[in-house]
Every structure is written in C-alpha cells, then in structure tokens.
Amino acid sequence: MRKKQLTSILLSSMMVLSAAGCSSSSNTPATTTPAADSSAAATTAAENSEPAVPAALDSVTMLVNYKATEAPADDNPLILAINEYTGTKLNVMWVPQDAFEEKINTLMASQQLPMITVIRENKSSGFINAARSGMFWDLSPYISQFENLSKIDSNVMANVQTDGKQYLIPRIRHTARMGGIIRTDWLKNLGMEMPTTIDELHDILYAFTYNDPDQNGANDTIGVSMSDSELKNDSTLLNVYMGGCNEWQVNDDQSFSAKYETESYTKALTIFHDWYAEGLINNDFPINDDELSNFVSGRAGMMFLGNLEDASTRLSKLNAINPDATVDVFQILTEEPGGDQHIVGFKGYTGCIGIPTTSVKTEEELLSILAFLDKLGDPEMCDLFNYGIEGDSYTLKDGHVTQNEEQQTVYGTKYNQLRQITPFYTFTNLTPSSQTPLAEKIAELMSTNTAYAVFDPSLPFISETATESGGSTGELETFIRDACTNYVIGEISLDDYLAAVENWKSMGGTQIGKEYAEQYQATH
16 A cells, blocks of 8 residues: 555656645744643643544645755655655745754744744754743653654653753754765875875875875865864864764763863864864865865865765765766774774754644644654655655665666755655665665765764753853853864964863853753763
8 A cells, every 4th residue: 555655656746847836824923832731731642542543734834954055946856745645735944054043043032933843953042941931842742652753762852852851853863974075086196095094184185285186287275175163073073083072071970071171172173273274174164154165166175074975965066067076985083093993973863843832732733743744754755755756866676776876966966955854864664775885885884883983971961051151052152162263273372272261161161061960960
C-alpha cells in the first residue's frame, strides 16, 4: 500500500508545474496565553487512554530557515510530495538564516508565530521567556503517542528541554559532522597529500597561498576561506583536536570551566592568529559573511565545514565555475602523527520545532500537527528528504539508490535545503548501492568517527545568567567572541586576550559555570 502511495506521490510531484499560491494563515493572536492552559491540556491528554486518530488538517503554516541563495519554491516537487502524502498543504515561510533571529523575535513579540515554528536558539532569552509564559505547548504527554517522534533519542530530547518541559522537538543531526574540504587538484599540482595533522594542514595552507597552486602564474590564492561567525566553531574544532573541551568541561571536583579558561583553547586561537599573520586566511574574514564565495570562485583552497555532507554542494558550486576542480574531505586531525583522535561532538540537533499556543489553540489541532510531523519520519518521507525525487536526483536499482554526479548536483541545489523542515534528518530507509566516492567517504567518516566525539556537558542545563545576558547573541557572548577575533587578527595582544577572558569571567562567565555545575551535581 505504501509503495503504491509513494509512486503516486512521485508521479504527481514531477507532473505538477505550479502549486496554488501560498497564503499566510490568518491566526488571531491571543492577548494572553497562560502556561497553565498548556499544562491543563497536557493533563487531559495524559489521562486519555485511547486517544482518537488525529484528523489531517487542510493546511499548516511553518517558519523555516534557509542558507541558500534562494528559498525553495512552493512548487518544488518535494513540497508537493509532502502535501500529497500527508493530505495537508504545507505553507512555508522561508527566512534567510542570517535574518532568522530578528524575524522570530518580531513574530514572538506580536504573537503571530506560524503553527509550526523552527527555533534555532533554544537557549535564547526570547524563547525561554516565551516558553515560560505559555507561548508554546508542552509536548511531553504527547510524544509517546506517535511512532516516529517517540523514536527520537531521549538524550537529545532532554538537551532541548526548558525547566524539564518538552516545548521543542529537536531537528536531529549527526553527532560527528564537522570537518574540512580541500582542493585535491591543487594538492596534486604541489605534490602534496591530504593532511592528517594540524601541522600538515598548516603546510598545505601555506603552499596554497604562496606556491601558485592553480598554476596561473599569479599571486591570487589563499589557503582557507573563513567568516567571523565560523571562528567560534573552527577554533573549538582545533581545541578538541588537541584534546581540549567542547565549549565547557567538567573538572574533577564537578565544577565547570569554559573553553576560554583552558590553555588548549588559547593555543588553538594562537594557531589561527599565526595563520592570519602569515596571510593564509582571507584578511576580511571579520567582516565577511560569505566564506563560500572565496572557495567556489577558485581563490581559496580550503573551507571548514560545519556539516561534512555540505561538501557535495560545495563541489557542485565549485565545478560550475571551475569544471576541472576536484576535492576531498577530512574530519579528524591529530596534534602529533599517530596521536589520539578527537572530534567535536555535535549536540545532536540543529534548531528545534515548537508549536505555539497562540496559533494552535486546541488540543485536537495540536494532535493533528504532531501527526503531520510524525508522517515526515515515515520511510517514504525519509527517502524524499535524503535523496529527492526518483529519476531526478537518484535512480532506484534493485531496491537501492544510485546517484551519479549530475544527480548529486540536482539534489544539492534543489532538495537539500528542504531537510530543514523535518525533525528526522538522520532517519533512513532506502540504502545506496553506489554513490560518488566523495559521498561514500563522507558517510563512512560520519559513522566511524562518532566514537571519537567529545560532547559539551552543559547542553542539558540552562544558565539564568547566560539567558539574561542575551544568550548566544548577548553581551557576554559578544564580548568574548570579539576578544577572540581581535586576538586572531592582531588588534590585541595575547596578554590583552587573557585579560579579556578574566573580564568575561567577572562579567558573568564564572557564574554561568557555577549554575551549570549546580544542575550537573543535582543529576549526577
């Protein structure tokens, strides 16, 4: 039955040339939404031993971030397939990722959030205050009723709770996902191999900058392209490579220390400081918000990747300008040859999904929305999100997926962004029988290297001090990130940076650690 249904979906999706115009839901914002309303409804559901099968809604609205140049179109075949399979028309409000926080804060303030809302910063003061005021449903009593939602890792679910309540569903991601992409045609021109240590990476970046890797006779290349927002993640990656912590560490006495307080992180920042001084990094990185352009244009030979799976998309964009360019990826570098292996353990999710009480007023409607989300984890939907549309971005042979380079390019440019919709990013059904060597290597690295992941122990906890200071975009975080950037570009000395760390601690950094430690000690 499901196979016939999926065939119908795919045929319908490819044939439909245009969809009905997307109109915003005219939800009337509530003036007040006490938290007790959500809790009372939750109690009702918990007491209902035989809940009715939720009816499909005619349409739902959803707020989603995107990072591509353009947002997916309403008539994208995958969107049409979702509509057909679920029996519900999905109206997506796409917001560019760099403008997302401003947009969602505006919508929360006006109580006009869509029915399904992506929350990228679940520890921001804006979201925490909104959740505590009753603006989001507590989903704790409902999740177990749904086949796919109930399969989400309970540890990751706990990481996105607020005050012990499940206001959010995490958008699951692989835990070993960071790494880098390197031009292998440049390596070949220089007689070099892929790096295995941090020192080897330095030598490659130096050669990419000064040894004419593209053999055009001009001094027009750099080693690595970066943006200011990437420094935080990239420096943490180097810190972990060298045996350091991931954001926070638990000490022997169960106290917490931030990475900024450790010698290994200072060493990692100093490496970037030295690379910048040598000219190996684009000199405009503190004001550059598009590190991709340097790479795809052929100016830079390397990029760090927050998600190794993005390498296929990066290659397709690079080949559009430089058809003969080739790449490879790395994920773990050691400090010394044959040294211990470590990688940043990703938190297991990137952003979450919440259901606002201001736009979803009844428990009946809530259950229908959860049923809609749960369907996105069905095998048929997983295949769509993972591979796109059969015949367009993959071929099915003997029950297995095959993708050539052209089909991978189609997937990367046409369907990849739509994975931001689903909580079930890592759920799979169909398995590949043959992929490009790059895709096969990425899958192998992300699977194997989970064993070397170092996780942030503060994830399950909320610091009131961090929240009150504005979270990841607030005063404390901005202060310390500015100090890191200024040290890397040589605007301040190492001593100045270390003094800034002490100031950060006195401004609230130490208190944040104490609050994490209190919660940690209470649960261990």
